[in-house]
Amino acid sequence: MRPAGASPGHPEGRDRNLDGLLAQVARGDENAFAILYDQLAGPVYGLIRRVVRDPAQSEEVAQEVLLEVWRTAARFDPAKGSAATWAMTIAHRRAVDRVRSATAAAEREKRTSVLLPPADDVADAVESSLERERVRRCLDGLTDLQRESITLAYYGGYSYREVAELLGITLGTIKTRIRDGLIRLRDCMGVT
Amino acid sequence: MMRLFGPDLHVLAGVYALDGIDDDAERSRFEHHLRRCQQCADEVREMSATATRLGFAATQPPPPPMRERVLAAAGRTRQLPPVVDHARPTGEPRQRRAGSRGRQGRPVPRLAWGVVAASLVVIVVLTTVLLRTQSELNQSRAHQVAITRVLGAPDARAVTERTSLGGTATVVYSHSRHSLILTSAHLPPPPNGKVYELWLLGPPRVRAAGLLPATAQGHTSPVLVKGFVPGDQLGMTVEPAGGTSRPTTTPILVLPLRV
Numbered sequence: 001m002r003p004a005g006a007s008p009g010h011p012e013g014r015d016r017n018l019d020g021l022l023a024q025v026a027r028g029d030e031n032a033f034a035i036l037y038d039q040l041a042g043p044v045y046g047l048i049r050r051v052v053r054d055p056a057q058s059e060e061v062a063q064e065v066l067l068e069v070w071r072t073a074a075r076f077d078p079a080k081g082s083a084a085t086w087a088m089t090i091a092h093r094r095a096v097d098r099v100r101s102a103t104a105a106a107e108r109e110k111r112t113s114v115l116l117p118p119a120d121d122v123a124d125a126v127e128s129s130l131e132r133e134r135v136r137r138c139l140d141g142l143t144d145l146q147r148e149s150i151t152l153a154y155y156g157g158y159s160y161r162e163v164a165e166l167l168g169i170t171l172g173t174i175k176t177r178i179r180d181g182l183i184r185l186r187d188c189m190g191v192t
Numbered sequence: 193m194m195r196l197f198g199p200d201l202h203v204l205a206g207v208y209a210l211d212g213i214d215d216d217a218e219r220s221r222f223e224h225h226l227r228r229c230q231q232c233a234d235e236v237r238e239m240s241a242t243a244t245r246l247g248f249a250a251t252q253p254p255p256p257p258m259r260e261r262v263l264a265a266a267g268r269t270r271q272l273p274p275v276v277d278h279a280r281p282t283g284e285p286r287q288r289r290a291g292s293r294g295r296q297g298r299p300v301p302r303l304a305w306g307v308v309a310a311s312l313v314v315i316v317v318l319t320t321v322l323l324r325t326q327s328e329l330n331q332s333r334a335h336q337v338a339i340t341r342v343l344g345a346p347d348a349r350a351v352t353e354r355t356s357l358g359g360t361a362t363v364v365y366s367h368s369r370h371s372l373i374l375t376s377a378h379l380p381p382p383p384n385g386k387v388y389e390l391w392l393l394g395p396p397r398v399r400a401a402g403l404l405p406a407t408a409q410g411h412t413s414p415v416l417v418k419g420f421v422p423g424d425q426l427g428m429t430v431e432p433a434g435g436t437s438r439p440t441t442t443p444i445l446v447l448p449l450r451v
Binding site for chain 1: 202237241243245247250252265267270421423
């Protein structure tokens with residue numbers, strides 16, 4: 001699936017590579033978009049699957065996101081972050097929009113909604129990679145509360161109010177724990 | 193408006209970077225703050241990059257047929273032009289703005305002021321229709337915040353179109369907010385037992401987008417439609433009261449939501 005050029009173990013090299021590809025895509029280069037697809041489709045789909053869970057809906061959202069990457073490539077501003085972050089931010093937001101509107105619809109129909117914690121079955125099925133190991137190691141370095149809050153918010157797509165409710169702690173504590181945890185992850189992963 | 197944030201506003205950077213703020217008003221206030229707080233913007237940028245690593249760690253092989261579908265769709269989808277700052281003298285680089293997220297402000301092109309003017313006309317119509325009863329007012333407060341976000345979006349566009357039954361529909365839409373507002377003027381009342389229903393007509397599928405409220409003094413109060421995606425068109429049909437899940441009649445209006 002992943003072409004030789006993509007190296008999941010070296011995010012900095014990957015980021016530069018994607019930045020360059022996105023610049024070509026912005027000029028309408030469909031071949032560059034095919035290469036970009038091969039590098040981004042797995043992360044985009046995997047993240048959306050993690051949040052949305054339903055395979056058919058995840059595929060639909062992933063398609064919309066990847067097409068939006070094509071359509072809005074010229075609006076990408078490298079001063080604001082890497083192409084990878086830009087694309088994954090769109091993917092996460094779309095996934096969250098999908099589960100939140102689904103939740104709202106379910107509430108309108110007075111169906112019981114059960115909040116499920118994110119399962120590890122998906123993660124277990126993921127091919128092992130250097131980056132995944134590094135992320136796991138960094139997550140292990142967090143306090144339980146930091147790790148749970150970040151996992152529920154990011155992979156679970158829950159708002160911080162929902163996370164506070166699920167974990168039974170105050171909103172203020174959640175905001176602080178998530179921020180502190182992300183700072184620790186950032187330092188652990190060497191994000192600049 | 194009440195000031196909800198003290199000096200601790202920056203603690204929201206983490207939940208913001210994880211899309212963890214589900215209250216539109218709260219998120220708008222934080223984004224407003226981000227534009228003036230470089231330190232907060234830098235922090236959000238780093239945290240978004242950190243979240244990206246979490247995202248990559250969840251990588252899964254996508255269904256193989258998706259590749260061909262996406263590449264084919266790209267081949268028939270026009271790309272957006274870059275944002276051009278008309279106020280900037282040639283050769284001068286675009287001003288770096290605080291923040292790292294698509295939701296934040298971009299330099300507003302001069303053309304956008306035409307949209308703002310059109311939007312103001314709509315606001316006047318909207319508020320006169322909106323300010324009817326106190327309970328409606330309370331109910332519509334959240335609605336108004338959402339509407340303001342669309343009207344204030346840097347990429348907001350306004351378009352007015354005649355329907356095939358007469359009267360006009362005015363739509364202000366923002367691709368960055370994935371939302372649109374529709375009002376109508378002089379639309380004939382629907383036949384007895386019927387309503388006007390809105391649709392998002394997308395290449396992936398057609399989605400019901402709400403019913404048009406009853407007419408007051410020739411106008412309908414604004415309808416907010418969220419969640420449109422690139423390629424969607426807005427449609428309106430006449431349907432049985434209560435609406436349907438699929439359009440059953442020929443649309444009286446089809447509006448492309450051009451970028």
